[in-house]
Amino acid sequence: MMKTVFLPALLLLAACNPQDMADSVARRAAKSVVVPVVQQYMPAPQAEGVANCVIDNASAGEISSLARDVGTRAGTSTVQTVLAIARRPATTQCLLAQQLPVLPA
Numbered sequence: 616m617m618k619t620v621f622l623p624a625l626l627l628l629a630a631c632n633p634q635d636m637a638d639s640v641a642r643r644a645a646k647s648v649v650v651p652v653v654q655q656y657m658p659a660p661q662a663e664g665v666a667n668c669v670i671d672n673a674s675a676g677e678i679s680s681l682a683r684d685v686g687t688r689a690g691t692s693t694v695q696t697v698l699a700i701a702r703r704p705a706t707t708q709c710l711l712a713q714q715l716p717v718l719p720a
Contacts, residue, residue: 638675645681646670652689652697656718665718669700670708 649669653662670678673709684693698708701718710717 639680641678641682642670644685645678648681648684648689648693649697652694653701653718656692657661657716661715664713664715665701665710668706668713668715669697670719672703672706673700 646666649666650659650662653665653669656662657665673681677700681693681696684690689697698718700718701710707717
């Protein structure tokens with residue numbers, strides 16, 4: 616019985632890529648920074664969706680930079696980074712496709 620539970624779990628763990636896990640953690644951390652910034656412009660339910668589009672269109676460097684702000688209030692450069700990503704055509708397309716508002720210019 617123990618082998619039948621342990622073996623599939625072990626195979627699942629072996630299939631996990633450490634880089635993918637690190638990227639996922641960084642994206643979640645960055646999103647926790649982006650949501651409060653976006654909430655300055657719209658209600659929470661919409662802010663979550665907008666934050667997803669922002670994170671999906673951020674570069675790896677931007678995600679890393681945003682993730683470093685976890686646990687602190689977003690400063691001017693963080694807000695500017697979020698707004699710059701939000702203004703990109705791909706981000707705007709994401710927002711429109713999900714019927715979410717575009718952040719102000």
